[in-house]
Amino acid sequence: MSDATRDIEALIELMARLPGLGPRSARRAVLHLIKKRGQVMAPLARAMAEVATSARECAACGNIGTADLCDICRDPKRATGEICVVEDVADLWAMERGQAFRGRYHVLGGTLSALDAVGPEELRIPRLIARTRDENVREVILALNATVDGQTTAHYIAEALEGTGVSVTSLAQGVPIGGELDYLDDGTIQAALRARKSVQ
Amino acid sequence: MSDATRDIEALIELMARLPGLGPRSARRAVLHLIKKRGQVMAPLARAMAEVATSARECAACGNIGTADLCDICRDPKRATGEICVVEDVADLWAMERGQAFRGRYHVLGGTLSALDAVGPEELRIPRLIARTRDENVREVILALNATVDGQTTAHYIAEALEGTGVSVTSLAQGVPIGGELDYLDDGTIQAALRARKSVQ
Ligand SMILES: [Zn+2]
Ligand SMILES: [Zn+2]
Numbered sequence: 399m400s401d402a403t404r405d406i407e408a409l410i411e412l413m414a415r416l417p418g419l420g421p422r423s424a425r426r427a428v429l430h431l432i433k434k435r436g437q438v439m440a441p442l443a444r445a446m447a448e449v450a451t452s453a454r455e456c457a458a459c460g461n462i463g464t465a466d467l468c469d470i471c472r473d474p475k476r477a478t479g480e481i482c483v484v485e486d487v488a489d490l491w492a493m494e495r496g497q498a499f500r501g502r503y504h505v506l507g508g509t510l511s512a513l514d515a516v517g518p519e520e521l522r523i524p525r526l527i528a529r530t531r532d533e534n535v536r537e538v539i540l541a542l543n544a545t546v547d548g549q550t551t552a553h554y555i556a557e558a559l560e561g562t563g564v565s566v567t568s569l570a571q572g573v574p575i576g577g578e579l580d581y582l583d584d585g586t587i588q589a590a591l592r593a594r595k596s597v598q
Numbered sequence: 599m600s601d602a603t604r605d606i607e608a609l610i611e612l613m614a615r616l617p618g619l620g621p622r623s624a625r626r627a628v629l630h631l632i633k634k635r636g637q638v639m640a641p642l643a644r645a646m647a648e649v650a651t652s653a654r655e656c657a658a659c660g661n662i663g664t665a666d667l668c669d670i671c672r673d674p675k676r677a678t679g680e681i682c683v684v685e686d687v688a689d690l691w692a693m694e695r696g697q698a699f700r701g702r703y704h705v706l707g708g709t710l711s712a713l714d715a716v717g718p719e720e721l722r723i724p725r726l727i728a729r730t731r732d733e734n735v736r737e738v739i740l741a742l743n744a745t746v747d748g749q750t751t752a753h754y755i756a757e758a759l760e761g762t763g764v765s766v767t768s769l770a771q772g773v774p775i776g777g778e779l780d781y782l783d784d785g786t787i788q789a790a791l792r793a794r795k796s797v798q
Contacts, residue, residue, distance in 0.1 A: 403669055405652065406662065409645040415638060416627045422780070423618035428649075429688050430617050432662055435650040438615060443646035445609040446631070450639040452605065453632045462606065462632055469603055488629050580622070 406432070458529065460505030460522055462487050476502050479536040481529060483555065485509055485543060488580045493541060496587035501539075504529065509547035510554055523555065530564045539594060540568040543578045567594040606632070658729065660705030660722055662687050676702050679736040681729060683755065685709055685743060688780045693741060696787035701739075704729065709747035710754055723755065730764045739794055740768040767794040 406428065414424035431439040455461070456468035463469055470476050480501030484490050490503050506521040518524065530538060538559060542548035556566045569591060606628065614624035631639040655661070656668035663669055670676050680701030684690050690703050706721040718724065730738060738759060742748035756766045769791060 403663075405645065405649050405664070409642075409649050412638065412642045412645055417630050418619060418623035418627060425688060425691060426780075427616045427618060429662075429686075429691075431646070432649065432653045432687075435653055438612065439646055439650040442609075442612045443643050443650055445605065445612055446639060446643035446646065449605050449609050449628075449632065450635045450643055453635055462629075463603075464605070486629075487632075488625060491625060580626075 458525075459503050460487070460507055461490055461503060470502055476500060477533065478502075479534060480539060481526070481533070481535050481537075482539045482541050483526065484541050485548065485551075486580075489541060489543075492580045492582065492587060493591075496584045496591065498588040498591045499539070502533070504538075506542075506551065509542065509545070509551040511547050518554065518558075521551070523558065526555065527558055530559060530562060535564055537565045537567060539591070540566065541591075542568070545578075569594055658725075659703050660687070660707055661690055661703055670702055676700065677733065678702075679734060680739060681726070681733070681735050681737075682739045682741050683726065684741050685748065685751075686780075689741060689743075692780045692782065692787060693791075696784045696791065698788040698791045699739070702733070704738075706742075706751065709742065709745070709751040711747050718754065718758075721751070723758065726755065727758055730759065730762065735764055737765045737767060739791070740766065741791075742768070769794055 410421070410424050410428050413419055413427055414421045416424075419427060431442070452464040453462055454464065454466075456463050456471055457466050458471045459468060461468040461470060465472070478501040480499075481504050482490075482493060482499050482501060483504045483506060484493065485506050485508060487505055490505055493499055493503070504522065504526045506523065506526075508516055508521055510516055510518065510521065526538070529535065538555065540552045540555060542552050552568055559566050569587075610621070610624050610628050613619055613627055614621045616624075619627060631642070652664040653662055654664065654666075656663050656671055657666050658671045659668060661668040661670060665672070678701040680699070681704050682690075682693060682699050682701060683704045683706060684693065685706050685708060687705055690705055693699050693703070704722065704726045706723065706726075708716055708721055710716055710718065710721065726738070729735065738755065740752045740755060742752050752768055759766050769787075
C-alpha cells in the first residue's frame with residue numbers, strides 16, 4: 399500500500415467515526431470529496447482547521463464560540479433576566495433556530511443520571527445557581543428533553559432554586575413524551591416556549 | 599452573527615453537501631467534531647487538506663492516486679494480462695476489498711446512457727481499447743452493475759473488442775439483478791469473479 403492509498407484510507411477511517419456515517423458512507427463521502435477536491439474538499443478542510451483552532455466553550459454558559467465568552471453572553475441585549483437551560487449545544491442551536499427566545503442559555507452538558515453516575519457537579523449546575531445570583535436572573539426556563547433523566551434534572555434544578563425568588567418554568571406544550579428537542583420543528587419549539595408553565 | 603458562528607455555520611453547510619449527510623446530521627457531526635477538536639477534528643482537517651492537494655486521477659485507468667499513474671498501474675506484479683472494467687472508483691475499491699483479483703483496472707466513470715447522452719468518448723472506452731493493445735491484455739473482465747445501462751455498456755465493450763483476440767468475460771454468479779457492486783459483501787464478489795463467464 400502506497401502513501402497515497404494510506405492517506406485516503408486514513409481519511410476514510412476518520413470520516414467513518416463521525417456520527418451518522420458508517421464505513422460505507424464514509425467511503426462514498428471521501429470519493430465525492432476527491433472528485434470535488436477543488437470546490438468542496440479544500441474549502442471543507444480549511445473550514446474544519448479554522449474551527450478546530452478557534453472553537454472553545456463559553457466560560458459562562460457552555461455554548462460554543464471562539465472567545466472566552468460566547469456571542470450570546472457578550473450581547474448586552476440578551477441580558478433579559480431569563481436563562482434557558484438545555485442539555486446540549488445542539489439543543490441551544492435548535493432553540494436559536496426557533497427565534498422565540500431572546501435571553502441567555504445555560505448548557506448543562508447532559509442530564510443527571512444515577513445509572514451513569516452523573517451528578518450536579520458534572521453538569522454545570524452549581525454554575526447555573528451562581529449565574530442566577532450574579533446575572534440578576536428572574537426566570538430559569540428548563541428546555542430539557544422529555545426523558546426520565548431530563549425530567550429528574552428539571553426537578554433537581556427547580557428544588558435547588560426554591561426560595562431564591564427565581565421563577566423556574568419549563569417548556570410545556572408540544573414536546574412529545576420521550577422526544578428530543580433537536581428533532582422538533584421550529585414552530586413546535588415556539589409554541590412550547592409560549593405555553594411554558596411553572597414547575598414550582 | 600459573529601465570525602465564530604459564521605465559521606461554524608459555513609462548516610455545517612459544507613458538511614451537509616456530503617452524500618449521506620443532511621442538514622441535521624451535518625450539525626450533529628460538526629458538534630461532535632468541535633467536542634473532539636483536538637483528537638478528531640484537527641487530524642481530519644489535515645488528512646482532508648493532504649488528500650485534496652495530492653489526489654489525482656490515474657492517467658491510465660482512472661483510479662485515484664497521488665501520481666500520474668496509480669499504485670496498481672505502477673505495480674509490475676499487477677500486469678497479469680487481465681483488466682477489470684468498473685463504472686466507478688467505489689467499485690474498484692469494492693473489488694480490491696474482495697482480494698480476488700490481481701490484475702489491473704479500468705474505471706469507466708459511468709455507463710453509456712442514451713437518456714443522459716453519455717457516449718463511449720465520455721467513458722474512457724477508447725482508452726480501454728488502446729490499453730488492450732498496448733498492455734498485452736488477454737482478458738477484459740466486465741464488473742459492471744447489473745442495471746440496464748451497465749449491461750448496455752458491457753455489450754458495447756464486448757462488441758468493440760470482437761475479433762481482437764481479447765477474451766471478454768463478466769462477473770456472473772452472485773450479482774443480484776438491479777444490484778450495485780459497492781453494496782455487495784466481499785465473499786459475493788469473490789464468488790462472482792470465480793464464476794465469471796464469457797459474453798462473446
Ligand atoms: Zn455563553
Ligand atoms: Zn491506474
